[in-house]
Amino acid sequence: xxxxxxxxxxxxxxxxxxxxxxxxxxxxxxxxxxxxxxxxxxxxxxxxxxxxxxxxxxxxxxxxxxxxxxxxxxxxxxxxxxxxxxxxxxxxxxxxxxxxxxxxxxxxxxxxxxxxxxxxxxxxxxxxxxxxxxxxxxxxxxxxxxxxxxxxxxxxxxxxxxxxxxxxxxxxxxxxxxxxxxxx
Amino acid sequence: xxxxxxxxxxxxxxxxxxxxxxxxxxxxxxxxxxxxxxxxxxxxxxxxxxxxxxxxxxxxxxxxxxxxxxxxxxxxxxxxxxxxxxxxxxxxxxxxxxxxxxxxxxxxxxxxxxxxxxxxxxxxxxxxxxxxxxxxxxxxxxxxxxxxxxxxxxxxxxxxxxxxxxxxxxxxxxxxxxxxxxxxxxxxxxxxxxxxxxxxxxxxxxxxxxxxxxxxxxxxxxxxxxxxxxxxxxxxxxxxxxxxxxxxxxxxxxxxxxxxxxxxxxxxxxxxxxxxxxxxxxxxxxxxxxxxxxxxxxxxxxxxxxxxxxxx
Numbered sequence: 001x002x003x004x005x006x007x008x009x010x011x012x013x014x015x016x017x018x019x020x021x022x023x024x025x026x027x028x029x030x031x032x033x034x035x036x037x038x039x040x041x042x043x044x045x046x047x048x049x050x051x052x053x054x055x056x057x058x059x060x061x062x063x064x065x066x067x068x069x070x071x072x073x074x075x076x077x078x079x080x081x082x083x084x085x086x087x088x089x090x091x092x093x094x095x096x097x098x099x100x101x102x103x104x105x106x107x108x109x110x111x112x113x114x115x116x117x118x119x120x121x122x123x124x125x126x127x128x129x130x131x132x133x134x135x136x137x138x139x140x141x142x143x144x145x146x147x148x149x150x151x152x153x154x155x156x157x158x159x160x161x162x163x164x165x166x167x168x169x170x171x172x173x174x175x176x177x178x179x180x181x182x183x184x
Numbered sequence: 185x186x187x188x189x190x191x192x193x194x195x196x197x198x199x200x201x202x203x204x205x206x207x208x209x210x211x212x213x214x215x216x217x218x219x220x221x222x223x224x225x226x227x228x229x230x231x232x233x234x235x236x237x238x239x240x241x242x243x244x245x246x247x248x249x250x251x252x253x254x255x256x257x258x259x260x261x262x263x264x265x266x267x268x269x270x271x272x273x274x275x276x277x278x279x280x281x282x283x284x285x286x287x288x289x290x291x292x293x294x295x296x297x298x299x300x301x302x303x304x305x306x307x308x309x310x311x312x313x314x315x316x317x318x319x320x321x322x323x324x325x326x327x328x329x330x331x332x333x334x335x336x337x338x339x340x341x342x343x344x345x346x347x348x349x350x351x352x353x354x355x356x357x358x359x360x361x362x363x364x365x366x367x368x369x370x371x372x373x374x375x376x377x378x379x380x381x382x383x384x385x386x387x388x389x390x391x392x393x394x395x396x397x398x399x400x401x402x403x404x405x406x407x408x409x410x411x412x413x414x415x416x417x418x419x420x421x422x423x424x425x426x427x428x429x430x431x432x433x434x435x436x437x438x439x440x441x442x443x444x445x446x447x448x449x450x451x452x453x454x455x456x457x458x459x460x461x462x463x464x465x466x467x468x469x470x471x472x473x474x475x476x477x478x479x480x481x482x483x484x485x486x487x488x489x490x491x492x493x494x495x496x
């Protein structure tokens with residue numbers, strides 16, 4: 001009788017151990033999914049901000065029609081992009097186009113002095129920051145999740161339970177990598 | 185980093201357990217000293233528990249609003265202070281907090297900032313106008329990241345619990361000492377009735393305990409608080425990926441500290457970016473914050489080889 005109880009006790013302990021590790025992994029994975037969703041929230045916010053920006057800038061930058069049209073086009077493409085790969089490229093193009101606009105603004109002192117534009121500039125640069133911080137938080141959560149499922153003891157649970165490694169977000173576009181933080 | 189946070193949680197739980205044990209011992213010692221019987225020792229422990237419960241309840245219920253009101257903080261929306269609000273939101277995203285903290289401004293020339301709120305849903309961040317005037321965007325970001333680090337690491341909860349327990353111990357010691365002064369006569373009579381050297385020895389032990397407990401509790405509390413400051417600095421570096429921002433901010437804030445310019449509650453002082461109650465640059469075992477120089481040195485170490493940039 002005693003050996004049976006010992007066996008059952010060990011089995012119960014093993015099941016409890018499995019459950020606690022499994023639950024921990026689920027939490028970490030949800031964390032990763034949530035962090036990924038946060039990036040989309042910020043990208044969407046940037047899309048919403050652009051019409052306002054163009055409206056403000058239009059009057060001052062009549063000669064820059066090309067730049068403004070490029071932004072409108074990049075925004076439309078980013079909004080209709082399908083799949084992460086295509087979206088990543090379109091968003092990178094949009095970042096590049098916006099950066100081009102901010103460089104050109106230097107030539108319009110009236111615009112630069114306008115309160116409306118200054119407020120928009122803060123919003124835009126903050127949104128850019130938010131996008132990169134959301135990506136950073138995503139990468140942090142992925143790193144934590146990946147190292148958890150690859151190390152002992154969680155890897156013993158992760159394999160059979162189907163927890164697979166997640167990809168880190170990496171900048172594919174060299175131009176975007178070169179975008180500097182907006183200075184104040 | 186994650187391991188450091190986990191280790192810190194364990195240490196904090198241990199600290200609170202130790203403080204609670206000290207509180208119970210303290211209550212027992214006082215009960216014994218005043219009543220002179222073993223039963224009164226248990227009654228003393230019970231009184232200690234009651235004091236603790238009441239203090240905790242007061243702090244849990246109105247905690248944030250009382251603290252914010254006593255610092256004359258006013259809540260701001262995105263439109264009132266767009267840059268501050270944006271910086272807080274950026275750091276909330278970097279810290280992956282589930283909800284946006286409420287943002288407050290305190291009209292005070294002394295640069296400082298603090299965070300309150302027992303969990304991340306109830307988090308509030310407050311900064312002084314002096315801070316906003318003096319810091320650049322990068323520096324402000326470092327400071328806000330430090331404050332959100334306190335919230336993310338659950339420092340607000342732990343330090344409130346620890347602070348309440350410490351408060352109960354100090355309160356009890358104070359009341360006990362006072363009662364022994366004018367109640368001394370009755371105590372001597374009752375101990376005389378019981379007689380015996382054993383009681384006398386116990387009395388002395390209880391007296392020593394009653395005197396030492398608040399001291400030990402303070403030391404423990406402050407050591408834990410300093411550890412948590414370093415951890416929040418590390419969190420700030422993790423969120424901003426730019427430790428020099430916070431380092432520059434600390435340098436600026438420390439050089440501007442004129443102590444006691446803002447009305448400060450002692451329980452919150454560990455939540456400030458720089459302890460508003462202490463003179464700048466001072467270090468003591470009774471300090472809630474590590475010396476600023478040491479914090480700056482550690483931050484710049486995290487930065488690696490990059491020389492500290494001149495602030496904008």
